[in-house]
Amino acid sequence: MGLQATTFRHGAFLLAVLALTLAFAPVSAPPAAAQQATRGPVTNLPLPRFVSLKTSEGNARRGPSLSHRIDWVYKRRSLPLEITAEFGHWRRVRDRDGAGGWVHYSLLSGVRTVLIQEDMVALRAQPTEDAEVLARAETGVVARLGKCTPVWCQVTAGGEYGWVEKTALWGVDLAELRE
Template sequence: MRALSRTTFGRAALVLLVFALGLGLARAGAEDIRGPVTNLPLPRFVSIKAAEANVRRGPSLTHRIDWVFKRRNLPVEITAEHGHWRRVRDRDGAGGWVHYALLSGVRYVIVTSEMLDLLAKPEEDARVMARLEGGVVAQLGACEPFWCRIEAGGFKGWAPKSALWGVKADEIRE
């Protein structure tokens, strides 16, 4: 058996170290990415707090307003942070920069299916409590692996996550 020289051994160790780090980075998902300002996960869902929220091209008041969110409690996804500004996108992928004071951590979702049965329990054959149309904004409650409890128009019940935008597929909430 041939002995390895220090140089060869050092290179082999370096290759193994880089490989191990690469595996660790590959395993690190989006959940491990943190905002540089808040240290909160990116991306993450929040909601529009104000009745109107200007969406700008860049993270300052000097940047042009591209459009305005005109729906309070609308869920949006934060994808980046810069000072007091958050880059957000809506369910259609449209977005821009919004001042953090116009955002809330209170979670809401949008019904994405044409018609959604709100159920008494997180079971497909549970009693229907109400029917929600597509586009309805509902407050988000607890979430299990495939179901979330939501509230809209005075009605509370369970809905499949797959029919909601504003909650991650693997998100669990108490």
């Protein structure tokens, strides 16, 4: 009987190790097409997706309720954020730096904005490299997002508008097209 008990414990130990190994094994990311097909369980909208902060101040909490600790306070109206998850009236968001948390949906807007990521980026009259430069925008400027081609997006900021290469923007997916 002692041998059987030892064998069983050994077997149980091996099963536990296997279960832990599978639970913490790295999971490869699904193909891009599968990632884009993910839908939020609450809104049925695509995940991830970009939105903007509707108010001039918004709390990002550790979890999806008012009882969770506040980790971040966003203090910039129209700041672009990326929704990565949904739970009831809460959306898990992240900013350009990867910081974020759970924000109540009433603080978010579907109005699309982008953050300029390059200093003194040219806003051009047409979506071409040789088009006339209408204005320049500094790093950190929040701009309203307009049309997007495969390479360029039309933006508006501070009364100025023009076309900017997508690689200079945060808040728009590189594969995203907008009319």
